[in-house]
Amino acid sequence: MTEKLKGSKILIESLKKENVDHIFGYPGGTVLEIYDELYDAEIKHYLVRHEQAAAHAADGYARSSGKVGVCLATSGPGATNLVTGIATAYMDSTPMVAITGNVSTWLIGKDSFQEADITGITMPITKHNFLVKDVNDLAVTVKKAFHIARSGRPGPVLIDIPKDVTANKAPFIYPDEVDIPSYRPTIKGSIKQIKSAIDLIHKAERPVILAGGGIVAANASEELRQFVELSQLPVASTLMALGAYPYNGPLSLKMPGMHGTAFANHAIHEADLLISIGMRFDDRITGKLSTFAPKAKIIHIDIDPAEIGKCMPTLVPIVGDARVVLKDMIHYLIENPLEPKKAWLAEIDALKAKFPLQYKRSDEFINPQFAVETIAKMTAGQAIMCTDVGTHQMWSAQYLDHQNPRQFISSGGLGTMGFGFPAAMGVQVANPDKLVIDITGDGSIQMNIQELSTVANYNLPVKVIILNNRYLGMVRQWQELFYNNRYSSVDLEGKQPDFVKVAQAYDVMGLRASTPAELPGVLEKAFAHNGPVFVDVVVNREENVFPMVPAGGVLNKMIGEKGGLEL
Amino acid sequence: MRHIISVIVDNKPGELVRIAGLFSRRGFNIDSLAVGETENSAFSRITLVVTGDDQVIEQISKQLYKLIDTYKVVDLTPLNHIDREMLLVKVSVTPTTRSEVIEIANVFRAKIIDVGDKSLVTEITGDSDKIEGFISLLRRFGIMEMVRTGTVGIARG
Ligand SMILES: Cc1ncc(C[n+]2csc(CCOP(=O)(O)OP(=O)(O)O)c2C)c(N)n1
Numbered sequence A: 001m002t003e004k005l006k007g008s009k010i011l012i013e014s015l016k017k018e019n020v021d022h023i024f025g026y027p028g029g030t031v032l033e034i035y036d037e038l039y040d041a042e043i044k045h046y047l048v049r050h051e052q053a054a055a056h057a058a059d060g061y062a063r064s065s066g067k068v069g070v071c072l073a074t075s076g077p078g079a080t081n082l083v084t085g086i087a088t089a090y091m092d093s094t095p096m097v098a099i100t101g102n103v104s105t106w107l108i109g110k111d112s113f114q115e116a117d118i119t120g121i122t123m124p125i126t127k128h129n130f131l132v133k134d135v136n137d138l139a140v141t142v143k144k145a146f147h148i149a150r151s152g153r154p155g156p157v158l159i160d161i162p163k164d165v166t167a168n169k170a171p172f173i174y175p176d177e178v179d180i181p182s183y184r185p186t187i188k189g190s191i192k193q194i195k196s197a198i199d200l201i202h203k204a205e206r207p208v209i210l211a212g213g214g215i216v217a218a219n220a221s222e223e224l225r226q227f228v229e230l231s232q233l234p235v236a237s238t239l240m241a242l243g244a245y246p247y248n249g250p251l252s253l254k255m256p257g258m259h260g261t262a263f264a265n266h267a268i269h270e271a272d273l274l275i276s277i278g279m280r281f282d283d284r285i286t287g288k289l290s291t292f293a294p295k296a297k298i299i300h301i302d303i304d305p306a307e308i309g310k311c312m313p314t315l316v317p318i319v320g321d322a323r324v325v326l327k328d329m330i331h332y333l334i335e336n337p338l339e340p341k342k343a344w345l346a347e348i349d350a351l352k353a354k355f356p357l358q359y360k361r362s363d364e365f366i367n368p369q370f371a372v373e374t375i376a377k378m379t380a381g382q383a384i385m386c387t388d389v390g391t392h393q394m395w396s397a398q399y400l401d402h403q404n405p406r407q408f409i410s411s412g413g414l415g416t417m418g419f420g421f422p423a424a425m426g427v428q429v430a431n432p433d434k435l436v437i438d439i440t441g442d443g444s445i446q447m448n449i450q451e452l453s454t455v456a457n458y459n460l461p462v463k464v465i466i467l468n469n470r471y472l473g474m475v476r477q478w479q480e481l482f483y484n485n486r487y488s489s490v491d492l493e494g495k496q497p498d499f500v501k502v503a504q505a506y507d508v509m510g511l512r513a514s515t516p517a518e519l520p521g522v523l524e525k526a527f528a529h530n531g532p533v534f535v536d537v538v539v540n541r542e543e544n545v546f547p548m549v550p551a552g553g554v555l556n557k558m559i560g561e562k563g564g565l566e567l
Numbered sequence B: 001m002r003h004i005i006s007v008i009v010d011n012k013p014g015e016l017v018r019i020a021g022l023f024s025r026r027g028f029n030i031d032s033l034a035v036g037e038t039e040n041s042a043f044s045r046i047t048l049v050v051t052g053d054d055q056v057i058e059q060i061s062k063q064l065y066k067l068i069d070t071y072k073v074v075d076l077t078p079l080n081h082i083d084r085e086m087l088l089v090k091v092s093v094t095p096t097t098r099s100e101v102i103e104i105a106n107v108f109r110a111k112i113i114d115v116g117d118k119s120l121v122t123e124i125t126g127d128s129d130k131i132e133g134f135i136s137l138l139r140r141f142g143i144m145e146m147v148r149t150g151t152v153g154i155a156r157g
């Protein structure tokens, strides 16, 4: 007979079977059994200082490595503190398993101390979730959770485990395979559809590839590059796909959408065919749907059938894994080579020449775009960049040199301020030898600034670069452009802490740069330091992010399509 | 257009919540809903009546199918199918109107299942049109209370 193990031990053994090496979490009453097991487990547990950070760290870990990220929290407030992090992972399709304790089964439903219906709460923001009521179901539930999180369109899965289930005993039998008959994602695309797609590409005169996060999730960056090489078609990469195709390559249109490049937006508006791969026509890309790419037919490749036709009518839907489908497309393209679309590429080159990404230079102030460009130059595509949310995020997207996938980690779908710093911790844990940088804002950093304690504790050498404009800059920009300069609750001049001193209080190196001349030296010092650093970069306060397609607008009608220099 | 969508899910607590939640958060409306075990007690069938254009119905079907515990989603509307709902209705009657109500019930093949001093309870099954027709004929007598199930449906053959 198999020896019986406690639920907590079964959980840890199951995680080991899933090759989990690191967990981010925070203890409490209902996870005491689990923490007792973690006390001498091989799995390394990182104690964060707020559960939200555990979820973001697991998310950053997953995005940068492709492995499933794992976070752990106690019941009630611990579990609800994970919610923003789970929703962030859900919107960006990150493989994550969130484990929460809950009150013992006999206390469920009685408004017991620290009880929260976390499976109910997270139903709309998880790919799936489980409440394990019997220790005999625990191992197979963990197996299913990891399978669901990482297969198909990845996403977060939550496992809620009542305290008695972690204490009760059962034989530990971990299944090698799991088959969920009601869940079998389609991997291979229909050859018939793929052939029609190739046919359409042949006939098109002005095709554009729209590359999305699905390409990164499917590890299809190599295949995308081959496909582009063969087809010589221009590629626009969404925020989630930055780096999937070399950002500065000759066929790159960089990023499309609200703060995308003017040349990407004009090209999409003029396109007669969109080849959309693993992207979901988010409103930040499309503006008003009815006027998006008005001349284009659409080929839509996605592993999630529900994405196809959700926003845009699709002529050729292809359901499948981006990598597998691209391989087949490459095959048929080799069989049936494409004439280069010379006239179209010439038009695009003209657009690129006419509308470069640009900003006002200054010797006096550090322009935030200049700061990002400086970081890009100094890191030469080798660092992993995380961001928070705001103007600094958009400039990071625009001006960093995205050479490889999984090197730009940013909250796209949910737009979660407070994501960057804890995500960077997770990235650093997954990539101990890489330079990990978080480009953040003075607003965003304060949404998880307590993690200074965590990075100090574990000497996680993340470099946090605060583009400090003393504003909730992105909101200020909207108030300037659309609300008559009425700066309501966004001006933080004189109200922000001294970030250098804050860092130092946690025993973390704090540096400041206030002029363009001193910036490279300060950054060099930060990057050379073998430990975490906060760099307070005092930037020009009222810079705006351009181009800008106003919300619900049309892609070819941008404010500041020449970088705002024309305004 | 009105569609009858039949969904086979695991017969587990919480499945109905997942489906109801999906409808509310995606802004789809449910006109009616019926849940019950299938021939195999491991599964339950949820029959939904929804209204929407083709694009909406396609999204509803795909989103339902995307739920991990969903096995099958069938739109019965374009298929050759039978659908039924059931109505219990308490009608107020007087000695003079009583026979008239019974006569209408007979025409509709409804059953009289309770007779009181001042009321009758009748039971009818049929498709929505028949039920609607029955209700509208009873209105003038005074409907005191009525209970109506969601539609259930099955493909022919
Ligand atoms: C949690 C959260 N709350 C509010 C917002 C709305 N929001 C978007 S950008 C922004 C300002 C961000 O300020 P900061 O971090 O200083 O970046 P900046 O735009 O100044 O570069 C706000 C408040 C958000 N995205 N996330």
Ligand SMILES: [Mg+2]
Residues within 6 Å of the ligand: A390, A441, A442, A443, A467, A468, A469, A470, A471, A472, A473
């Ligand atoms: Mg700011």
